[in-house]
Structures are given as C-alpha cells and as structure tokens.
Amino acid sequence: MSLQNPQHMTKKKVKQPLTVEQKIRRREFLSFGIFGTLSAAAYGGWKWLYHSPEEQAGVTAGARAPLRRALNKTELFFRRLTFNENHLVKTYPVEMAAKTVRHNSDIGSEGDVDIDQWRLRIVRKDKSVLNITYKEILALPKTELVFDFKCVEGWDQIQHWGGVLFKDLLTHFGLLKEVEMDYVGMMTPDEQYYVGLDMPSAIHPQTILAYEMNGKPLPAQHGKPLRLIIPVKYGIKNLKRIGTIIFSDQRPPDYWAEQGYDYYSGL
Numbered sequence: 478m479s480l481q482n483p484q485h486m487t488k489k490k491v492k493q494p495l496t497v498e499q500k501i502r503r504r505e506f507l508s509f510g511i512f513g514t515l516s517a518a519a520y521g522g523w524k525w526l527y528h529s530p531e532e533q534a535g536v537t538a539g540a541r542a543p544l545r546r547a548l549n550k551t552e553l554f555f556r557r558l559t560f561n562e563n564h565l566v567k568t569y570p571v572e573m574a575a576k577t578v579r580h581n582s583d584i585g586s587e588g589d590v591d592i593d594q595w596r597l598r599i600v601r602k603d604k605s606v607l608n609i610t611y612k613e614i615l616a617l618p619k620t621e622l623v624f625d626f627k628c629v630e631g632w633d634q635i636q637h638w639g640g641v642l643f644k645d646l647l648t649h650f651g652l653l654k655e656v657e658m659d660y661v662g663m664m665t666p667d668e669q670y671y672v673g674l675d676m677p678s679a680i681h682p683q684t685i686l687a688y689e690m691n692g693k694p695l696p697a698q699h700g701k702p703l704r705l706i707i708p709v710k711y712g713i714k715n716l717k718r719i720g721t722i723i724f725s726d727q728r729p730p731d732y733w734a735e736q737g738y739d740y741y742s743g744l
C-alpha cells in the first residue's frame with residue numbers, strides 16, 4: 478500500500494485541536510442545540526410552572542417563583558442566539574454615508590497620538606502581553622461597513638468605517654483560550670475610558686477595530702489610530718483610541734455602566 482493512499486492517511490490522522498474559527502462556530506451550534514432541548518421541555522415545564530407556588534410579597538409579587546429564577550439564564554441564552562451570522566445589522570450603500578461625521582465626547586482620547594509610539598496591548602488569559610503595531614494591523618484583511626450609528630443621546634447617522642474584524646484579529650494571533658471567555662474589556666491608553674463587552678457581541682461578524690473613516694485614516698477626534706465599531710451596541714460602547722484589550726469571565730469595568738447606564742447597551 479502506497480503512503481499516498483488517502484484511506485491509509487485517514488486512519489493515521491491525528492485529531493487536531495480546534496481553531497478559533499471552529500470554536501466560534503461551536504458556540505453558535507451549541508446555542509441552537511440548547512434551543513431544541515428547551516422547546517421540547519417547554520410543554521411539560523409549563524404545566525409544572527402552572528402548579529408552582531406564587532412569589533411572596535415584593536415588587537414582583539404574584540409572579541411564579543421558578544420563573545423569576547429562570548429569567549437571568551434565559552436572558553443570556555436569547556442574547557447568544559441573537560448573535561448568529563443570520564442576524565446582521567442593516568447595512569447601506571456607501572453613497573449614503575455622511576460626509577461630515579458627527580463627533581461626541583473624547584474622554585481618554587483627547588488631542589493627537591503618535592502612531593509610531595502607539596501599540597495595541599492585548600493581555601492574554603495567562604497575563605502575557607502581545608504588543609501589536611499599527612502596521613501589523615493594517616496588514617490584516619480589511620472589512621468595510623456602512624451602518625446606522627446610534628448614540629444614546631438621541632442621534633443616529635449612517636457612517637462608513639473600515640478596519641479589521643475583531644474575530645479575524647483573534648484568529649490571526651491565535652487567541653483561542655481567550656475566545657472561550659465570557660467578556661472582553663477595552664480601554665484607552667490612559668485608561669480614562671473603558672468598556673466591557675460580552676463575547677458573542679465582540680466576535681459578531683460586523684464588529685471591527687476600525688482604522689479608517691470614509692476611506693481615510695481615522696482623524697484624532699474619531700479615535701486615531703484604532704477604535705472599536707460594534708454595530709450591535711449603542712455609541713457609548715464604541716471606544717475610541719483603543720490602548721489595551723483584556724479578557725475575563727467576569728464583567729470588566731465599564732465607564733457608562735458605572736454612571737448607571739445599561740451594562741449591555743445592545744440594540
């Protein structure tokens with residue numbers, strides 16, 4: 478038997494560890510498996526719930542007690558289900574993008590920055606640090622996105638951004654253990670502004686680390702040299718001038734959540 482024989486090769490094949498892409502897919506697949514199981518359990522569960530005791534006095538008095546316990550878990554489950562590739566944010570033709578782009582606050586991203594000095598610091602799960610240069614980021618595949626950017630203060634605008642998909646960056650740098658974690662934290666170089674993101678939103682197929690606006694390098698006031706564009710979230714999460722990225726299984730600190738805004742801030 479020749480060594481080139483495919484069957485012979487198959488038998489000897491060693492099981493390869495999962496890639497970042499495969500892990501991302503598995504997360505999505507698991508969501509749907511859970512959905513089927515939950516649907517099957519739904520009918521029996523409803524009957525059980527119907528005969529369960531009502532909650533005692535309080536704001537939500539009258540709600541079935543097990544229902545309250547289940548709320549937190551189903552909330553998380555439906556969020557994950559929402560971030561499937563089939564659920565993309567609406568995009569627009571590039572001609573519709575605003576030529577004069579609105580500008581909001583600049584906490585942690587005031588003034589200019591020296592691109593040659595700047596590094597994207599990524600802190601791995603084991604606490605080792607990756608220092609990535611601007612040039613290395615430009616060398617990765619570019620994705621462009623024209624979408625309706627929404628600020629919680631009540632304005633929205635169709636804008637055109639370009640950069641690297643966050644999931645492509647994770648894949649390129651082999652951040653496998655990190656993708657399995659529950660949250661991503663991003664902060665400005667001076668750590669004055671910081672956001673916490675759930676992993677499904679961070680690895681959503683339209684979440685990009687942008688270095689271009691309207692086809693040109695990012696101006697200082699829009700987050701030079703690299704900002705987050707996460708179209709499934711309100712503007713407050715779209716951190717300008719990223720300095721450091723961390724991963725965690727607990728919610729990373731979030732500037733506006735600390736001021737009382739919704740931590741999730743999803744659309």
Ligand SMILES: Nc1nc2c(c(=O)[nH]1)N[C@H]1C(S)=C(S)[C@@H](COP(=O)(O)O)O[C@H]1N2
Pocket residue numbers: 578579580581582583584585586627628629665670698699700712713714715716717718
């Ligand atoms: N570093 C930093 N990023 C930030 C902010 C900020 O104050 N500092 N403001 C946020 C808010 S509230 C919005 S609406 C958008 C505005 O982005 P723009 O100035 O490019 O319009 O940036 C977000 N990212």
Ligand SMILES: [Mo]
Pocket residue numbers: 581627628629630712713
């Ligand atoms: Mo905003």
